[in-house]
Amino acid sequence: MKEKKLLQEYVYPAVFHANDDNTYTIIFPDLPGCISEGKSLGNAMKMAEAALTQWIEYLKDSKEEIPVPSKLQDVELENNEFVNFIRADIKDTRAVKRTISLPRWMDEQAAEEGLSLSKILQEALSKRFVTAN
Template identity: 65%
Template sequence: MAEYVYPAVFHPNDDGSFTITYPDLPGCVSEGKSLGNAMYMAQSALTQWIEYLTDKKQDVPMASGLGSLETEPGEFVNLIRADIKDGRAVKRTVSIPKWMDDKVAETGLSLSRVLQDALKERLNVG
C-alpha cells in the first residue's frame, strides 16, 4: 500500500459548505456540506485522483510544503492522506481437498471470490 499526503485548501462558502482544492493536483476539486463532510470528501477526491494517475501510469506530482501555500482570507490548509491499494490480480497456488474442489464446481462458486471474501473478513478490511 502506498501512502500519499497532500495539502488541501478549504474555502468556506456562504451556505456553510466548503470547496476543496489541491494546489499540486490541478483539477482535483471537491465539496463538502459541512467541515466533517468536507474532510471526508477531500480524502475521497485525493484517493480517486491518485488511483487514476497510477492506473494511467502518469507521474504523481510531489506535494508542496505547507509553508509555500498562500490562502485567501477565511481559507485554511489541511494535510490530507490517501492510502492507495494495488488492486491488480495476482496468481497464487492454493491447495484444497479434492472433495471440496468437487463441491465448488458443483455449486458454481468462484473459488477466487470466496477466497477474497474470506481474506477480507479475516483481515478486517473492506
C-alpha cells in the same frame, strides 16, 4: 523477519474554501480536477481524504505520473480559504498468484456453479481482515 510495506503514504496540501451556506469546497492545487465538498468541516476533512485516495489510486492504476506535493507555504489562498495537509494511505492491490489446496468435492461444486475461487477467497479474506482490525 523483514516487515513488508503494505501501505504507501501520500500527503498533499488541500485548499478548503468556506462557502456562505457553511459547507466547504476542497481542491488540491497539485491534482487538477481533484475536487470535493463537505457539509461541515469534519465532513470536509473526511471527503478530502476520500478524494485524495481515489485520485492517487486512479493515477497509479492508469500508470500516470504522481505529482510532487507543493510546500504548504507555496499554496496561494483567497478570502475564506485555508490550507491543510491531507494524507492518503494506498494499499498495494497488485494481484499475486498462490497455489491452494481444497477438497475435490469443493472444486467440482465451484466449477459446476461457475464460481471464481480467487474472488471468493478475496472476499473471505477481506471480511476476516476487517473484523480482525
